Amino acid sequence: MKRSSINAAIREAREVFARTGWTLPPQPRWDVTDCGSDEFARCGLVLVNLADEPEYCEKLIYMRKSQAVPLHTHRRKKEDIICRSGEMEMELWAGIPDAARHGSPLQIKRSGAWATVLEGRPFLVTAGERVTLTPGIYHRFWPTRSDTVIGEVSTANDDANDNFFADDRVVRFSTIDEDEPAVERLVSDL
Numbered sequence: 001m002k003r004s005s006i007n008a009a010i011r012e013a014r015e016v017f018a019r020t021g022w023t024l025p026p027q028p029r030w031d032v033t034d035c036g037s038d039e040f041a042r043c044g045l046v047l048v049n050l051a052d053e054p055e056y057c058e059k060l061i062y063m064r065k066s067q068a069v070p071l072h073t074h075r076r077k078k079e080d081i082i083c084r085s086g087e088m089e090m091e092l093w094a095g096i097p098d099a100a101r102h103g104s105p106l107q108i109k110r111s112g113a114w115a116t117v118l119e120g121r122p123f124l125v126t127a128g129e130r131v132t133l134t135p136g137i138y139h140r141f142w143p144t145r146s147d148t149v150i151g152e153v154s155t156a157n158d159d160a161n162d163n164f165f166a167d168d169r170v171v172r173f174s175t176i177d178e179d180e181p182a183v184e185r186l187v188s189d190l
Helices: 003-019
Strands: 029-033 045-052 056-062 079-085 087-093 105-110 113-118 123-126 130-133 138-143 149-155
Touching (some): 003 029
Antiparallel strands (some): 079 149, 087 123, 105 113, 105 130
């Protein structure tokens, strides 16, 4: 991924956060990835680490309407994905995606209450709603409106070792082509 594309994504995210009323903390920790796809317009996201403590973390996520996060899971991390503004769709699987289970009922917590969704079938998450994901639940999500802001609150975060993608060609951190100076250091730059 070109550093110029990363810089542009950070600028765009800042504009959307400001338009939607989000004030970022001083010197936030940025993370921008195309998941190794070289197609940021289709696959990727911009994350801002608002809190990164040994016991918990909180992130703010910006994605363009045309982008999606690839299907993945975590072995240790429990997280709430929260639609902070706009709306998004989410797809879940109880384990490694398997066509034989497509459409099978899956019990999850939505905004704190138990609910049933169907494996592999997208469902809508509107502003203010949250979906709790336990370790082992494969998930992907994407905004369905422009200026959608997504939040994540989770147990301790280990992006380097606790992201497992359904497609083994996907990577968590992109290789960066330094075609211009960075406007912000990324968590992967540290």
